[in-house]
Each structure stands twice: as C-alpha cells, then as structure tokens.
Amino acid sequence: MNSLNHHPWLRAVSTTALLCLLAVALLLVALGGYQWGLNPAEAPTALLLIAAGLAAGGLGAMLHVIASALLKSSANSFRAYNALLDVSELMRRQVEHARATAETSAMSDWAKRIVYREKDYEFLRDTILGAFVRQDWAMAEHLIGELEGEFGFPAEAAQLREEMARRRELTHEEQVVSALERFDTLCNAQKWHQARRECDRLSKLFPQDARIAGLPQEIELRRNQYKRRLLRDYEQTVRHGEVERAHTLLLELDHYLSASEAAALKESARGVFKAKMQQMGVEFSIAVSEKRYDSAIDVGLALMREFPNSRFAHEIENLLPRLRERARQQGSAVVQP
Structure with missing residues (x-):
C-alpha cells in the first residue's frame, strides 16, 4: 500500500475544502463583477466582494498546501518506519545466521x-x-x-x-x-x-x-512437505494469536523459504516480530516491577539478541548496569544470616 494512503480522510477533506472555497471565491468575484457592471455607483461594494472572493481562493490554496505538506510528512514517517522494520528484520537474520554458523562450526x-x-x-x-x-x-x-x-x-x-x-x-x-x-x-x-x-x-x-x-x-x-507443514502451522498460530509459537515457526521457516516466499510473509512476519518484541518488553517490565532482577536481566538480554536495533534494546542496555547491581545486592541480602 502506498504510504500516502494511510490518511485518505485528510486528503479528501483538504480537496473538498479547496473546491468549496474556490466555488465561493468564483461566486463572490462573479457577483462583484456583475454588480460593478450593472451599477458603477456600487463599485466599493463590488470591490469588497471581489476582494473577499480572492481571499477565499487564497485561503483554500493555503489550506491545500498545508494538507499536502502534512500528507508528505506522514508519507516520509511511514517510509522511515518501514525502513526501520526492514533493518530490524535484517539484523535478526544476521544474528540468526551467526548463531547457526557458530553451531555448525561447533x-x-x-x-x-x-x-x-x-x-x-x-x-x-x-x-x-x-x-x-x-x-x-x-x-x-x-x-x-x-x-x-x-x-x-x-x-x-x-x-x-x-x-x-x-x-x-x-x-x-x-x-x-x-x-x-x-x-x-x-x-x-x-x-x-x-x-x-x-x-x-x-x-x-x-x-x-x-x-x-x-x-x-x-x-x-x-x-517441501515439511516446509508446507510449517507454513500451515504458522498460518494457524497467526490466526489464533499465538505469538510465541508463531515466532518460533518463523525462525525455523527462515531456513526453508525462497526469496519470493519470504516476501509473501513479510507483512505478517513484521506483525509477529513486533508482537514478540512487545511481549518480551512487558515480561521485562513486570520482572523489574516485581524486583525479580535476575529474570529481568535474562529477558532483557534475550530481547537485545532478538531485536538489537529496537528502542527496547537500547533502553534495556542502559538499564542493565543498574539491574545487575540490584541483583547483586539482592543476592547478598539473601545469604546474610
């Protein structure tokens, strides 16, 4: 979908407003010209109508320019968002490839x-x-x-x-x-x-x-039979909202899909990875709030490995030194008599 179409109502409103104001502007200019031609003595009133018409036309043009600028800004934002998702997916594939290479080497x-x-x-x-x-x-x-x-x-x-x-x-x-x-x-x-x-x-x-x-x-x-089974299981888990299972299946499917098959799953895969990242973020936050610092560190490190370029990963990276210190203090308090 074209990113300009994410806000069709804004384009429709701006176009309608422009047409209405242009119609009003033409009507006022026409009335002013007609009145001036019919009765030159009413020239001041006619000039006022013409000026109002021109102002209405200018206002319409200005509103249309503003709306167009907003649409362009929105389009750029969506393009940037999609680009970030692509980068995140590329990073995930690289991490998975490195992990697989390490295992093969071992x-x-x-x-x-x-x-x-x-x-x-x-x-x-x-x-x-x-x-x-x-x-x-x-x-x-x-x-x-x-x-x-x-x-x-x-x-x-x-x-x-x-x-x-x-x-x-x-x-x-x-x-x-x-x-x-x-x-x-x-x-x-x-x-x-x-x-x-x-x-x-x-x-x-x-x-x-x-x-x-x-x-x-x-x-x-x-x-190919096994790949088709994975695809069926993945589609079913996505329909049922089983984020963890869908995420696991996607990682396995990554070794089987051709470029065209991967492209067909791109949108749903983004949704799954985003949901998985948010789920891990919630698990991390709950663990911190419940003062289960060791669990929070484990979840945070896993999130950083899976989604290294995400906002969550950067925030957790900044929090890790403090969490490790609290986990150390917590452990010391437990062993004290």
Whole structure:
C-alpha cells in the first residue's frame, strides 16, 4: 500500500475544502463583477466582494498546501518506519545466521574437543552410523574407540561393535534396507544436509539400485512437505494469536523459504516480530516491577539478541548496569544470616 494512503480522510477533506472555497471565491468575484457592471455607483461594494472572493481562493490554496505538506510528512514517517522494520528484520537474520554458523562450526570441529560435548557426541554417533552404511569398517572402529576413550561410553561402544559385527554379515539386500532406514531417520530429524551427503555416498556404494537412485528426489519431496507443514502451522498460530509459537515457526521457516516466499510473509512476519518484541518488553517490565532482577536481566538480554536495533534494546542496555547491581545486592541480602 502506498504510504500516502494511510490518511485518505485528510486528503479528501483538504480537496473538498479547496473546491468549496474556490466555488465561493468564483461566486463572490462573479457577483462583484456583475454588480460593478450593472451599477458603477456600487463599485466599493463590488470591490469588497471581489476582494473577499480572492481571499477565499487564497485561503483554500493555503489550506491545500498545508494538507499536502502534512500528507508528505506522514508519507516520509511511514517510509522511515518501514525502513526501520526492514533493518530490524535484517539484523535478526544476521544474528540468526551467526548463531547457526557458530553451531555448525561447533559440530564440524568436534575433534578439537571444544564447545558443546553433547553436540560433539551426537555428531560422532551419527558419523559412526554413516560409516556402517558405507561399510567403512576401519573408520567405524576408529570412531568407536574415540567414543569409548574420549567420551567415556564403554557400554555404548561395546553395543556399536556388536552392531558393526552384525552388519558385516548382512546380505546386499539387507545392507540396502539398513541404508534406507538410516536415510529415513535423517529425514525425520530434518537433517537435510546429512541426508544429501548420505545419498552421494550410497549412490557410489549401490550404483545399480533404483531405490538409492531415487533418494535425492525423495529428500526434496520430504523437505517441501515439511516446509508446507510449517507454513500451515504458522498460518494457524497467526490466526489464533499465538505469538510465541508463531515466532518460533518463523525462525525455523527462515531456513526453508525462497526469496519470493519470504516476501509473501513479510507483512505478517513484521506483525509477529513486533508482537514478540512487545511481549518480551512487558515480561521485562513486570520482572523489574516485581524486583525479580535476575529474570529481568535474562529477558532483557534475550530481547537485545532478538531485536538489537529496537528502542527496547537500547533502553534495556542502559538499564542493565543498574539491574545487575540490584541483583547483586539482592543476592547478598539473601545469604546474610
């Protein structure tokens, strides 16, 4: 919608007023001219009518100019507001991208034993199962040793060695079935990148199997099905006003939508992010008023991460030193006998 149309009543009123005043001005000028021509002795009265007509026309023009200036100012304000929303959305996407990049880096660099042990363990176990599917038994044995020695899971390592021994005895058909089960597990967990890597490996391992050849298309089909489900859930939560759920779905949809699909959701997404920001602002204010300073700090930091360019974020940033001091004093008062 054109931002000039946010106040159609103002444009209509100004146009109507201008037309009315111009009509009155023309009528007065015409009457003055007619009276002067009819009776030159009434020239002063005629001149007065003409002057009044010109004044009315000038007043109409002046009011129209003022209204136009107000409309232009309003349009500029709405454009600035939309620009700020675009910047806020861009910042949110950048924060989310940075967060996703950090997580990916942590998972791909597991051998350095840094960041999150649980994610390292999950990635290691997935890699072992992938080695089973590829029949890379030497790599599988090495990784199982890592699981046992570095992570301290001897019982699970023993189970995986038993599973590896069983798989080495499988027939060709059983190996394909096992690979398809592994593929299905990855898709159900929405691990699309790992599923694609498995497809590439399986196509080299079982080049003549039609079921393996159809897996790339199966990935795209299931990924699109999952995206459509996310979109349906998002539309439903927006209709029901479930801000928290809609916000979560939007963050997940961000990894699936094309540029045109994202543009179609732009207006509703703005509404959701604005509602989420206001909701977090209310939670922050309530926590402060109830003197739950630790909770207020947690909510405030989360809001600053989600909406770093918002007015709320700047205000909370200024309040954080004072809140931390009050939280420290509150904690000291609790531990005193």
